[in-house]
Amino acid sequence: MSLLLKNGTLVLPFGPQQADLRLHKGVICEVGPGLPVREGDRVLDCAGKLVLPGCIDTHTHFEMNKGKPNETADDWVSGTRSAIFGGTTTVLDFAEPEKGASLQSALDTWHARADGRSSCNYSFHMTIKDWNEAIRAELPEMTRQGITSYKIYLAYAMRVSDTVAYEAMQAIAQEGGVLGCHCENGELVELGIAGQRAAGHLSPAAHPLARPAAVEAEAVGRYLAIAELAGAAVNIVHLSTARALELVRAARGRGQKLYVETCPQYLLLDDSVYGLPGFESAKYVFSPPARSKADVAALWEAVADGTVDTVGTDHCSFTTAVKALGQEDFSRIPNGMPGVEDRLRLLYTYGVAAGKIDLSRMVELLAGNPAKLFGMYPKKGVLAVGSDGDVVVYDPRPEGVISAQGNHSACDYDPYEGVKVRGRVDTVLLNGKVVLEDGRLTEGQGRFVSRGPSQFWR
Ligand code: URP
Ligand code: ZN
Numbered sequence: 001m002s003l004l005l006k007n008g009t010l011v012l013p014f015g016p017q018q019a020d021l022r023l024h025k026g027v028i029c030e031v032g033p034g035l036p037v038r039e040g041d042r043v044l045d046c047a048g049k050l051v052l053p054g055c056i057d058t059h060t061h062f063e064m065n066k067g068k069p070n071e072t073a074d075d076w077v078s079g080t081r082s083a084i085f086g087g088t089t090t091v092l093d094f095a096e097p098e099k100g101a102s103l104q105s106a107l108d109t110w111h112a113r114a115d116g117r118s119s120c121n122y123s124f125h126m127t128i129k130d131w132n133e134a135i136r137a138e139l140p141e142m143t144r145q146g147i148t149s150y151k152i153y154l155a156y157a158m159r160v161s162d163t164v165a166y167e168a169m170q171a172i173a174q175e176g177g178v179l180g181c182h183c184e185n186g187e188l189v190e191l192g193i194a195g196q197r198a199a200g201h202l203s204p205a206a207h208p209l210a211r212p213a214a215v216e217a218e219a220v221g222r223y224l225a226i227a228e229l230a231g232a233a234v235n236i237v238h239l240s241t242a243r244a245l246e247l248v249r250a251a252r253g254r255g256q257k258l259y260v261e262t263c264p265q266y267l268l269l270d271d272s273v274y275g276l277p278g279f280e281s282a283k284y285v286f287s288p289p290a291r292s293k294a295d296v297a298a299l300w301e302a303v304a305d306g307t308v309d310t311v312g313t314d315h316c317s318f319t320t321a322v323k324a325l326g327q328e329d330f331s332r333i334p335n336g337m338p339g340v341e342d343r344l345r346l347l348y349t350y351g352v353a354a355g356k357i358d359l360s361r362m363v364e365l366l367a368g369n370p371a372k373l374f375g376m377y378p379k380k381g382v383l384a385v386g387s388d389g390d391v392v393v394y395d396p397r398p399e400g401v402i403s404a405q406g407n408h409s410a411c412d413y414d415p416y417e418g419v420k421v422r423g424r425v426d427t428v429l430l431n432g433k434v435v436l437e438d439g440r441l442t443e444g445q446g447r448f449v450s451r452g453p454s455q456f457w458r
């Protein structure tokens, strides 16, 4: 028996096409117009709906700071439930070793948290906090276990030196993997925070003032210079400013291979969120912070013209109660907010329906490019014969409003509360099976995705 999606608009690599899709034994086995219904087939009528490859969220933090006062609300159960309702069939979450611990210990911990509990498919980026011969020696074993992407921070206490960035990106490149970076200059952020505190600015309104655009630009410029010297292709995560985009374009102009992720918060929100009354702005304390309207416009341009490669959410669901840890001092507010369920609807509404990007570009940003950059293509990221049966049916017609109440995250707020959206996720297929239909989810069907080398296209 196969599953037949009939009469939908399939978003294929060369563009949207009215066609049908057949799945059998977990994979896509036929794509084309007028596929015949065979005895025993289950038919899903997709007339008027879009059929997309399952979206891949390149950036989540589930069960972050587990067991600590600043733990995130979403564990692997609620976070991945929310992902599926948002049309995301694979998440790439950040595994984080304890300071001084091995990469393997973090991988084991993340597997223990996710295996058998995840409603979507999943893999992990590995965070590098320490760098020494023992950690370097673990890389081939990480590759063997399907982990081919990493992240370093140039900000926060876990920031690494330029030497570590250089050595790590070279070693990871030798493995065929890619090193992503949180690009903010940590020392300058600390100076910025100290300056705000000295001026008596302790509310969340001080958060963006302590981390201005120059702080990101410095770190992006440095990271790209290091990558140029190391001869390694790299990824910049959650890029937020026009200034950083200028640096990216200049580096590419010199022939450098690099990839850029941005997030919906840098496309939908601006720094006016830091002027909200009371402690409301704390919800928007994430880093880099929401930027100026000019930055937002520049990022949309970069999303449209191909400068940006992927859009991940940076889902990091600190509740308002946890945010209150910084009630007296903005710098103690845990950085991050939810969003995993909102990405597709936001990109469809404010990208495609608004005429900024077309459907193919949206799918490239949310599925195709993530699959290539993170070693999953063409099993994932594309509707093609032989690809995994991860498929989203999106109905573009209904109009709705985002709300925490209507979403499935365990967080007590949604940063896009009240934002109008066009369309909704109608049905989701995971590994060839329907897991979401008529608003009902079959939970816990996610599988670990063992990834291969990055498939660089630039
Ligand atoms: O504020 C953020 N982005 N929190 C999550 C951790 C990170 O830096 O990605
Ligand atoms: Zn980061």
Ligand code: ZN
Residues within 6 Å of the ligand: 059, 060, 061, 314, 316
């Ligand atoms: Zn993050």
